[in-house]
Amino acid sequence: MTFNKTLLASTIAVTAMMASGAQAQMSNDAVRIGYLADMSGTYRDLAGPGGLEALEMAVEDFGGEVNGVPIEVFSADDRNSADVGANTVRGWIDQQNVDLVAGMVASSVTIAVTKVLEEAGGLGIVSGSAASSITNEHCTPNHIHWVYDTYPLAHGTAKAVVEQGGDTWFMLTADYAFGHALENDVTQVVEEHGGEVVGRVRHPFPTNDFSSYILQAQGSGADIIGLANAGSDTVNAIKTASQFGLTQAGQQLAGLLIFLNDVHAMGLEATQGLLLTTGWYWDMDEQSREWAERYFERMGRMPTMVQAGIYSSTMHYLNAVDAVDTDDPMAVRAQMAETPVEDMFARNGRIREDGRMVHDMYLAEVKTPEESTGEWDLYEIKSTIPADEAYRPLSESQCDLVNQ
Amino acid sequence: MTMIFGVPLAVFMGQLMLGLINGAFYALLSLGLAVIFGLLKIINFAHGAQYMLGAFAALLGLQYLGINYWLALLLVPLVVGALGVVIERTLLRRIAHLDHLYGLLLTYGLALIFEGALINFFGVSGSSYPVPEALQGGLNLGFMFLPTYRGWVLVAALVVCLGTWFMIERTRLGAYLRAGTENPALMQAFGVNVPLLITLTYGFGVALAAFAGVLAAPLYPVSPTMGSSLLIVVFAVVVIGGMGSILGAVLTGLGMGLIEGLTKVYYPEAANTVIFLVMVVVLMLRPAGLFGKEA
Numbered sequence: 255m256t257f258n259k260t261l262l263a264s265t266i267a268v269t270a271m272m273a274s275g276a277q278a279q280m281s282n283d284a285v286r287i288g289y290l291a292d293m294s295g296t297y298r299d300l301a302g303p304g305g306l307e308a309l310e311m312a313v314e315d316f317g318g319e320v321n322g323v324p325i326e327v328f329s330a331d332d333r334n335s336a337d338v339g340a341n342t343v344r345g346w347i348d349q350q351n352v353d354l355v356a357g358m359v360a361s362s363v364t365i366a367v368t369k370v371l372e373e374a375g376g377l378g379i380v381s382g383s384a385a386s387s388i389t390n391e392h393c394t395p396n397h398i399h400w401v402y403d404t405y406p407l408a409h410g411t412a413k414a415v416v417e418q419g420g421d422t423w424f425m426l427t428a429d430y431a432f433g434h435a436l437e438n439d440v441t442q443v444v445e446e447h448g449g450e451v452v453g454r455v456r457h458p459f460p461t462n463d464f465s466s467y468i469l470q471a472q473g474s475g476a477d478i479i480g481l482a483n484a485g486s487d488t489v490n491a492i493k494t495a496s497q498f499g500l501t502q503a504g505q506q507l508a509g510l511l512i513f514l515n516d517v518h519a520m521g522l523e524a525t526q527g528l529l530l531t532t533g534w535y536w537d538m539d540e541q542s543r544e545w546a547e548r549y550f551e552r553m554g555r556m557p558t559m560v561q562a563g564i565y566s567s568t569m570h571y572l573n574a575v576d577a578v579d580t581d582d583p584m585a586v587r588a589q590m591a592e593t594p595v596e597d598m599f600a601r602n603g604r605i606r607e608d609g610r611m612v613h614d615m616y617l618a619e620v621k622t623p624e625e626s627t628g629e630w631d632l633y634e635i636k637s638t639i640p641a642d643e644a645y646r647p648l649s650e651s652q653c654d655l656v657n658q
Numbered sequence: 659m660t661m662i663f664g665v666p667l668a669v670f671m672g673q674l675m676l677g678l679i680n681g682a683f684y685a686l687l688s689l690g691l692a693v694i695f696g697l698l699k700i701i702n703f704a705h706g707a708q709y710m711l712g713a714f715a716a717l718l719g720l721q722y723l724g725i726n727y728w729l730a731l732l733l734v735p736l737v738v739g740a741l742g743v744v745i746e747r748t749l750l751r752r753i754a755h756l757d758h759l760y761g762l763l764l765t766y767g768l769a770l771i772f773e774g775a776l777i778n779f780f781g782v783s784g785s786s787y788p789v790p791e792a793l794q795g796g797l798n799l800g801f802m803f804l805p806t807y808r809g810w811v812l813v814a815a816l817v818v819c820l821g822t823w824f825m826i827e828r829t830r831l832g833a834y835l836r837a838g839t840e841n842p843a844l845m846q847a848f849g850v851n852v853p854l855l856i857t858l859t860y861g862f863g864v865a866l867a868a869f870a871g872v873l874a875a876p877l878y879p880v881s882p883t884m885g886s887s888l889l890i891v892v893f894a895v896v897v898i899g900g901m902g903s904i905l906g907a908v909l910t911g912l913g914m915g916l917i918e919g920l921t922k923v924y925y926p927e928a929a930n931t932v933i934f935l936v937m938v939v940v941l942m943l944r945p946a947g948l949f950g951k952e953a
Contacts, residue, residue: 294777294782295782295883296782296883298777298781298782299781299782429926429927455926456926456927457926457929458926458927458929458930458931460887461929461930462878462884462887462888463676463680463877463878465676465679465808466673466676466677466919466922466923466926466929467922467926469669469672469673469676469802470669470922470923472803473666473668473669473672486782486784486879486881489784489879490878490879493786493879497789497805497807497808497877498796498803498805499796499803499805503803519784519785519786519879520786521786524786
């Protein structure tokens with residue numbers, strides 16, 4: 255992450271020469287966006303380089319500059335380490351005057367980064383993370399949570415599964431902030447709807463070999479094995495379960511956080527019929543298809559909901575900077591909250607005072623190989639969960655920013 | 659139902675079985691490391707990458723050349739082993755006279771290059787390799803449902819480990835190898851081609867890693883990072899067993915698999931750490947490792 259000092263020096267020199275009053279409200283005569291994500295590890299494919307591409311696409315579509323100053327994009331690999339993430343962001347804000355931190359995937363990294371953002375008075379938009387605590391007990395005035403969180407994942411999927419008769423659950427949980435949050439949310443939903451969680455096992459993150467945990471799940475006798483993990487952990491767990499004949503013996507898997515790239519990697523044979531909740535699907539309507547096809551031309555892959563969310567949130571941010579004529583974080587944050595979000599990504603979207611961008615969520619079912627008409631034709635949207643019902647109601651919020 | 663420390667006997671036995679299967683992988687990989695360290699005194703940090711290359715070669719062979727699993731089990735170790743021979747001839751040989759640390763750095767660099775190059779082309783989500791038809795389904799062992807393929811992995815790994823041990827400890831070639839480790843100059847004086855022996859040993863160690871990679875392909879997602887996560891554990895196994903000890907590597911590999919398997923039942927949160935705890939204790943009590951000779 256060595257910053258190009260020559261570039262900085264020349265930028266300063268040029269700015270000094272053309273110092274003009276019109277740009278007085280834009281700090282450092284550039285809007286700088288830092289993209290922080292897992293670029294090489296287990297979460298690479300759900301955000302990673304594809305998310306950076308989406309961000310750059312947004313900057314290009316916006317015209318490359320805002321209020322007469324250029325938009326500059328930085329990126330760094332947080333390697334799923336909270337320390338690396340927090341230090342990177344601190345450096346970005348202190349030394350390079352980064353105005354917006356985007357991306358952010360592993361929840362543990364995000365929580366550490368949002369603390370830095372709050373201390374340093376920066377602004378962040380979280381697109382990749384899942385923990386609902388990010389806008390609950392860990393909320394700050396300095397960040398917005400965009401794409402999804404564990405609350406709608408648990409509510410959408412768990413409610414649908416319990417209603418279909420799966421009322422005893424065994425939880426297979428990734429042992430860190432996100433897994434715990436998801437496990438709590440699921441347990442609550444299952445119990446509210448008359449089901450019971452009969453056992454759980456917390457596995458280290460990441461885990462390669464799930465056979466031992468699958469055996470424990472098998473021994474529990476539960477109807478449903480809930481997978482409160484993500485990325486390659488979920489993929490491994492589903493594969494191992496099929497090898498051990500879990501589903502043949504009558505137990506069923508409920509994937510709580512499954513991304514398009516996971517289903518694509520495992521194939522429809524192994525994943526067909528899986529119920530999941532998603533914030534976006536490329537083939538959900540005309541607008542999403544149109545954008546996804548442009549993205550596909552650049553990346554050769556269909557975007558995940560996180561990658562689409564990065565485009566959407568960057569656009570929303572740049573529009574706000576344009577509207578208020580400054581890149582002051584709090585002014586931009588206020589403007590973003592005042593403007594409804596309605597674009598290729600969000601339906602009925604708005605940003606609440608706790609920083610949660612609520613929007614319609616979707617319950618989807620993975621298609622069977624026979625139903626699928628192409629490599630990326632993977633989901634069928636079963637129902638829409640309206641924005642107002644999808645996320646944790648403010649009346650239950652523990653966030654200090656919410657007036658109760 | 660009979661209970662062992664609060665866990666039903668059937669579950670307990672099942673976990674022991676799975677531990678043994680994982681242990682077989684540790685054994686196979688640490689065996690390769692031990693053979694290479696024993697003769698070349700090189701700490702082969704590329705071992706994980708070579709294991710990953712084995713799995714990838716099997717996957718790509720199936721996708722593009724239609725090479726089936728059984729043929730891959732034979733061909734892939736030869737191909738990746740040949741790559742090992744090239745690495746030894748062109749790179750490792752040049753730094754053989756330097757401190758061990760240089761070998762470690764070189765092989766680590768190679769591992770990062772292999773991994774990075776494959777991540778660039780395939781991403782990290784990984785692809786799946788189908789279980790060969792003859793090994794699909796499972797066996798009911800009474801206490802657990804054992805997928806046939808996992809049973810096969812255990813048998814194949816143990817056979818290869820024992821074969822390697824036999825070759826090194828009980829044959830003439832093995833005697834040359836062991837003598838070459840002790841005193842290469844004297845061996846050379848007796849007319850044994852020690853440089854060739856070294857090249858072949860490295861190639862053999864690498865081939866063992868690739869063999870483990872092919873075995874692993876149907877079990878785990880074939881991804882560029884599959885080796886690096888395993889390598890650290892395998893190094894811990896080698897350290898616990900004693901650097902360079904062949905039998906030590908095999909027995910420790912199996913033993914660590916069992917300990918890890920039991921940890922997954924009683925305190926799953928520590929499953930990734932328990933091997934390192936054992937390593938710390940062993941290093942404190944027996945710095946040369948359980949089977950190592952005191953220097």
